[in-house]
Amino acid sequence: MDNKTIQHLKELESESIYVLREVAAQFERPVILFSGGKDSIVCTYLAYKAFYPAKIPFPLLHIDTGHNFQETLDYRDALVKKLGLELIVGSVQESIDTGRVKEETGYYASRNKLQITTLLDTIDKYKFDAAIGGARRDEEKARAKERFFSHRDEFGQWNPKNQRPELWNIFNGRKNMGEHFRVFPISNWTEMDVWQYIYQENIPMPSLYFTHEREVFQRDGQWLAALPVIKRKPTEQVVKKLVRCRTIGDITCTGLTESKATTVADIIDEIASTRVTERGGRADDKRSETAMEDRKKAGYF
């Protein structure tokens, strides 16, 4: 054979597309979990490539905490329209209103954990059997243990101590009624890979990822958006700063980074020199040493 080698982005892309096609082949009713963050955007973009010229054979599911940045919703709606996909919204507000979950109170109140119930209820309501997510193994130590095809029992639980072995690229998506799978096509990508790919493919990104002036306040060493959904302590002063989001989630748990990055190329340079992980800015991970594992066991993304 000619001495062909393949470079890392091509190899990662190829692996992810393989996984997405396996989902389409093995499941009856898969869905893409779309948060409006870069990882779910890249996942959706990869799905577009995987099935072209056919449409993506999955709807998008957005679990809406009601505490989203408006930019996220605008981007979501434009994307759905462009790709001609069905959008399903699972509303945390509705879960609160119907008494399925109880709103947290206090300065650290977040709807992050409440999303689990809304997500599982929505999966159950639409009988989704595979939920595709943009989680990556490099994000967090519990996610580092995750399989590509991750089995969830009828309670939506992950059992990290007894995961199905996953060998080579042979994925076993067999399950009983009522169980489902979480599938993570970009498991092996790092934050840097994601941004390099966005750069290479010229994927349009929500404006929140680029520097903008915003009213912010500091809490536990990180900048948070000064918006009504977060209750500020009397000592927490609002200031204007040039910031960008490194991850996009619910407003209450998205830390903002001081940044001058106006282009994807700037972001790549910034990540190359940073000494803090992207989830270093996420309040939801700081609740305990194994916060992510505990939430994942309960059915989190």
Place this chain on the structure above:
Amino acid sequence: MTKRGYLDMELLRFSTAGSVDDGKSTLIGRLLYDSKSIFEDQLEAVEAASKSRGNEEVNLALLTDGLRAEREQGITIDVAYRYFATPKRKFIIADTPGHIQYTRNMVTGASTADLSIILVDARHGVLEQTVRHSYISSLLGIPHIVVAINKMDLVDFSQEVYDKIVEDYRKMSETLHIKNVVFIPISAKDGDNVVNKSERTPWYKGKALLDYLETVPVGHKTVSDFFRFPVQYVIRPISEKFPDYRGYAGRVSGGIIRPGDRVRVLPSGLESTVKSIDFAGESLDEAYAPESVTIRLNDEIDISRGDTLVKADEKQPHVEQDVTLDVCWLNQTPAQIRKKYIIRQATFETQGMIRSINFRRNINTLEKEQNVSELAMNDIAEITIHTAQSLVFDAYDENKVTGSLIIIDPDTNETVGAGMIKYVE
């Protein structure tokens, strides 16, 4: 380094085998730390966790042992994947457990590796577990093995100790088909020969570990030179713009394909020629492993998921219902002869049963054990299976994609066996 520098790097996937006592986690911690791939908040979290456990030193194992149960027990249970990059390459580490009861997880981690690092404690030399880890690496056809002789600081960086271990290892590995072994004397704790060459081992002429990892040839030698394309999914848009489009989606799993090539569909034997190779709206001049593409043919013939496209003028894969393979049993429920299982190989699925257990391998002594009627979890054995429909396969040592399969228990849907197909004339 500029952003350009990050694009287009080679990717090396390697696994590490060993237990906490061998210094495996310390080694990974060292690689990440010295290559500046540990971030401040991760280090702070590990420092805080070490302190709250009463550890005197920062316990780098907490970087990789992420599960609650692992942290409680101080052992690695399941594979953890770690990522780092240097200006030369990107790396994916599959950090696998070394204990015998987690062999199945080691097999999982090793199945996608291009290289395996096997740790040996310089004070103890080649042990049973060294044999086991080496055997599994060879069984899974990992092309490169690095024997990292660790804790050299505890044997005064003695060349004599090192030479003895190298000699013992070579003797042991003669029976295994290990192609490419490199020995490196290291101290993971102090960093000798991990990222930088150590002055304390002037007698060692080879490379430091990271330097070796950055330069060892990668390439997809795990698949053969013959074109193999297991069909994953048929793309049919049935849209106004593409009313007649019918493309076969899959991943090239060997060789190279170009428009105009004559292809054969297996197992049916029908033939056609390649009309075009499509990828997201582009037409490609060629495609090779491991690219995911969509292939269109000039004739409308019956092709569905599970079929394999090959080139008509190349060496053909085997098409048979009786297949002999090495299997690693992965489940608590023992393997039973004549029970019906589901066999999944590449994108194909059929029923199958174990006809015979030819022998079980004692993975500590490598001896063959005869007259075995059942396989327990973590056992490795040669078995012969019979399938309801023919498998289209190559031997595992020629092609890891078409030569591997998993066994699924239809009662539980669990993956219970991992098989590497042998070809026995």
